[in-house]
Amino acid sequence: MSDRLQILTNIRRSLGRDALAPAQQQPLEAALAAPQPNLIPAQTRLNGAALLERFVTKAEAALASVQRLGNLDELPAAIEAYLRQHQLPAALTVPESGLAALLGPQPLPFALLQRPARSGDAACLTGCFAAMAETGSVVLRSGAELPIGSGYLPDSHLVLLRSEQIVDCYESLWRKVRAELGTMPRSLNWITGPSRSADIGMSMQMGAHGPIRLHLLLLESP
Amino acid sequence: MQNHSHEFDNLIGRALDDTQLRQSLSLLRFGLSFTRSRAMAELPEFDQLRDQAVAIKNHTLNHLDFYLERLEQQVKAAGGEVCWAVDAAAASQTILDLCRRHGVRNVTKGKSMMTEEIDLNARLEAAGIQVKETDLGEYVLQLRDEAPSHIVGPAIHLTVDQVADTFHQHHRAHGFEARTTEIPQMMREARTVLRKHFLEADMGITGANFLIAEQGSAMIVTNEGNGDLTAVLPRVHVVVAGIDKVVPTLEDASTLLRLLTRSATGQECAVYTTFFTGAKRSGDTDGPEAFYLVLVDNGRSQMLGSELKEMLRCIRCGACMNHCPVYGEIGGQAYGSVYPGPMGAVLTPALVGLERAHRLPNASTFCGKCEEVCPVRIPLPKLMRHWREQGFERQLEPLSFRFGLSLWSWVARHPPLYRLLTSLSVKLLNRLGRRQGYLRRLPLGRGWLAWRDLPAPQQQTFFASWEAKQNRGRGASDV
Numbered sequence: 001m002s003d004r005l006q007i008l009t010n011i012r013r014s015l016g017r018d019a020l021a022p023a024q025q026q027p028l029e030a031a032l033a034a035p036q037p038n039l040i041p042a043q044t045r046l047n048g049a050a051l052l053e054r055f056v057t058k059a060e061a062a063l064a065s066v067q068r069l070g071n072l073d074e075l076p077a078a079i080e081a082y083l084r085q086h087q088l089p090a091a092l093t094v095p096e097s098g099l100a101a102l103l104g105p106q107p108l109p110f111a112l113l114q115r116p117a118r119s120g121d122a123a124c125l126t127g128c129f130a131a132m133a134e135t136g137s138v139v140l141r142s143g144a145e146l147p148i149g150s151g152y153l154p155d156s157h158l159v160l161l162r163s164e165q166i167v168d169c170y171e172s173l174w175r176k177v178r179a180e181l182g183t184m185p186r187s188l189n190w191i192t193g194p195s196r197s198a199d200i201g202m203s204m205q206m207g208a209h210g211p212i213r214l215h216l217l218l219l220e221s222p
Numbered sequence: 223m224q225n226h227s228h229e230f231d232n233l234i235g236r237a238l239d240d241t242q243l244r245q246s247l248s249l250l251r252f253g254l255s256f257t258r259s260r261a262m263a264e265l266p267e268f269d270q271l272r273d274q275a276v277a278i279k280n281h282t283l284n285h286l287d288f289y290l291e292r293l294e295q296q297v298k299a300a301g302g303e304v305c306w307a308v309d310a311a312a313a314s315q316t317i318l319d320l321c322r323r324h325g326v327r328n329v330t331k332g333k334s335m336m337t338e339e340i341d342l343n344a345r346l347e348a349a350g351i352q353v354k355e356t357d358l359g360e361y362v363l364q365l366r367d368e369a370p371s372h373i374v375g376p377a378i379h380l381t382v383d384q385v386a387d388t389f390h391q392h393h394r395a396h397g398f399e400a401r402t403t404e405i406p407q408m409m410r411e412a413r414t415v416l417r418k419h420f421l422e423a424d425m426g427i428t429g430a431n432f433l434i435a436e437q438g439s440a441m442i443v444t445n446e447g448n449g450d451l452t453a454v455l456p457r458v459h460v461v462v463a464g465i466d467k468v469v470p471t472l473e474d475a476s477t478l479l480r481l482l483t484r485s486a487t488g489q490e491c492a493v494y495t496t497f498f499t500g501a502k503r504s505g506d507t508d509g510p511e512a513f514y515l516v517l518v519d520n521g522r523s524q525m526l527g528s529e530l531k532e533m534l535r536c537i538r539c540g541a542c543m544n545h546c547p548v549y550g551e552i553g554g555q556a557y558g559s560v561y562p563g564p565m566g567a568v569l570t571p572a573l574v575g576l577e578r579a580h581r582l583p584n585a586s587t588f589c590g591k592c593e594e595v596c597p598v599r600i601p602l603p604k605l606m607r608h609w610r611e612q613g614f615e616r617q618l619e620p621l622s623f624r625f626g627l628s629l630w631s632w633v634a635r636h637p638p639l640y641r642l643l644t645s646l647s648v649k650l651l652n653r654l655g656r657r658q659g660y661l662r663r664l665p666l667g668r669g670w671l672a673w674r675d676l677p678a679p680q681q682q683t684f685f686a687s688w689e690a691k692q693n694r695g696r697g698a699s700d701v
Contacts, residue, residue, distance in 0.1 A: 025288060195494075210446065
């Protein structure tokens with residue numbers, strides 16, 4: 001008997017029944033075909049300015065830094081100021097071609113490297129699929145544009161997000177995933193602040209394996 | 223790891239004598255229970271979410287075959303493969319076979335209690351494969367050749383000095399000459415050394431906090447990001463998880479996740495919450511070419527039909543051990559098992575046999591704190607009592623223990639005698655300890671008094687106080 005069959009047989013014996021008949025499977029199938037949210041915490045049901053405020057508060061509580069931008073033209077100067085503030089080399093890796101194009105053909109105050117981030121890169125800018133106000137998380141997804149490793153290998157990870165990308169809670173993210181992607185990508189990554197560990201002496205330190213700093217550039221819609 | 227639960231009594235003695243361990247444990251006890259209760263207070267629906275979590279897990283367990291088959295179907299649809307393993311040996315052999323199939327020489331691992339349960343590292347290393355733990359705590363333990371002491375913070379028992387010694391010994395080969403106890407510098411060293419391993423690995427092995435049947439996804443939660451680097455960079459990604467990890471939908475996983483992080487570390491959300499679904503898709507710019515999900519039974523399908531069924535709801539948050547007065551005194555390694563504390567005292571006998579682990583469920587005062595904090599309301603004291611009864615019936619306890627228990631139960635069934643004996647012993651102990659208020663030495667009391675004092679009892683027994691209180695109440699007529 002294969003391990004698979006043995007395990008399934010044991011499970012059915014323990015449950016005191018045979019494999020479910022089609023009629024018994026039907027309600028389970030129906031529930032999987034149209035997943036329903038369970039209880040959603042009331043505090044997360046926000047919109048408009050309150051949603052934005054919660055996102056910023058939660059992201060900062062998770063020790064991300066947040067910079068609000070009024071329009072895209074402010075982006076190069078904001079990046080340059082960030083690099084200078086943290087005494088980083090004037091260079092930025094930008095894996096996504098669309099994002100690199102946004103920074104424009106104009107001369108930039110830093111070198112732009114349009115390629116996947118590598119170990120040793122000081123700073124990398126990515127976009128994101130969504131963000132969640134519930135926890136102040138940004139959500140990356142694997143795909144043809146973004147190599148997911150680029151969110152983990154650089155020392156500083158900068159994320160450009162537009163305020164309309166922010167959803168209120170986990171359940172709203174799933175609605176967005178189902179509507180826009182259909183099924184899950186290979187990798188869907190929620191990132192809530194910079195990498196950290198308390199494994200040595202129970203003292204929390206930033207930069208365990210992933211980025212030491214997470215900087216969110218939040219483009220607010222007019 | 224190898225199981226040492228049969229040595230529990232000796233390991234307890236060693237733990238109680240270990241002053242460094244006691245220093246580390248004192249930090250744990252106050253830190254994590256405080257952060258958990260703060261997180262709970264900030265979420266008014268916490269108890270309702272617990273009820274829903276119980277319902278989700280019970281529903282899934284009652285249809286476990288259905289959800290596992292759906293999970294398998296969805297993993298395949300996403301370009302992955304599912305391997306089933308009846309026990310620990312089959313699971314580690316399966317992974318070794320996968321290593322051989324893909325010509326793997328270097329493996330990186332995210333933290334996974336399941337890989338400890340199946341003793342995977344030993345199996346792979348014996349076959350000449352290099353295995354590197356990448357969770358910082360697990361990395362330290364691998365360098366020290368030690369077993370984890372906690373399911374969330376595996377190296378929680380070590381002091382900074384102990385870790386500094388370990389790094390000093392092992393990091394010299396990587397150019398870090400000076401011993402340091404500066405934690406940021408220690409982290410930088412580990413980061414530098416482990417980064418090389420991440421980049422060299424052919425295969426990444428992670429566990430899963432939840433498996434999602436609807437999508438065929440495996441979810442992991444970390445604060446370090448090591449799980450992501452383990453899963454993204456190598457050309458093969460293997461997820462190893464127990465069959466009890468499956469839940470129906472992303473919404474169900476979300477409900478459980480809200481409880482998991484708060485119960486484990488008091489965080490609203492961990493830094494990295496990642497959902498892996500199958501292998502790299504055509505057009506993807508990175509990710510593994512091959513993805514495997516190894517589903518491990520190892521006794522779980524049997525538990526499903528036993529009194530221990532409720533234990534399969536466990537989401538491995540560690541809250542029960544963070545709040546356990548026994549764990550707080552002896553730490554996790556004394557249990558000799560991958561799973562320590564109250565959840566370990568229930569799970570370990572099911573995994574390695576009661577003959578080996580019958581002492582574990584006896585190490586509880588039944589204070590009930592573990593059940594109180596459990597996010598999925600597992601009646602841990604009841605389940606420990608189940609094992610105690612089994613152990614007693616099967617005569618696994620030492621003769622002196624069984625004799626003592628039989629004697630006590632005989633006396634307890636003769637109330638006048640019980641009251642006489644207890645009132646005599648209270649008077650005696652009270653007289654012996656009255657001057658200092660505590661007792662330091664007693665005949666037959668070494669096991670207790672070697673590590674702690676016994677407070678001198680009140681003047682009278684509980685029965686006598688109760689009777690007096692009742693009489694007073696009747697007299698005053700206002701009680």
